[in-house]
Amino acid sequence: MEHTKMKTPGTIYKRGTVYWFKVKVPNALASLPKYLKADGSPLIYAAPPVSLTTQDPTEANAKAAPLSAHWAAQFVADHKALVTQSPAQLSEAMVAAIAHRVHSSVLAEDASLRGNPVAYSGEGDRRFRPS
Numbered sequence: 001m002e003h004t005k006m007k008t009p010g011t012i013y014k015r016g017t018v019y020w021f022k023v024k025v026p027n028a029l030a031s032l033p034k035y036l037k038a039d040g041s042p043l044i045y046a047a048p049p050v051s052l053t054t055q056d057p058t059e060a061n062a063k064a065a066p067l068s069a070h071w072a073a074q075f076v077a078d079h080k081a082l083v084t085q086s087p088a089q090l091s092e093a094m095v096a097a098i099a100h101r102v103h104s105s106v107l108a109e110d111a112s113l114r115g116n117p118v119a120y121s122g123e124g125d126r127r128f129r130p131s
Contacts, residue, residue, distance in 0.1 A: 040097050
């Protein structure tokens with residue numbers, strides 16, 4: 001069975017004088033429906049930031065540990081469900097999210113070529129040199 005090592009999720013940061021906890025959605029899980037916005041674009045954070053109600057960094061780390069463990073378990077379960085899912089089980093939202101990402105990457109590549117006449121002409125690229 002394939003084992004994927006995921007780093008401990010979550011970050012503590014200071015907002016004003018109090019520490020907060022936030023956790024980003026791993027890129028590998030960004031296409032899951034639960035991590036998509038209504039318009040099909042991926043969420044950046046899995047949940048809203050949580051106040052750790054402390055100004056002490058040691059206490060903040062201690063309070064963040066169970067939150068981080070919860071999200072680690074959640075992401076492992078989500079990843080396991082994703083890798084065991086067959087293509088026939090893709091939801092319409094997942095298909096839309098994949099199509100959105102492909103469309104965005106094609107447009108970004110096109111824009112980068114249009115903004116760079118040398119790259120657009122193929123000059124300087126071995127793939128376009130006559131042999």
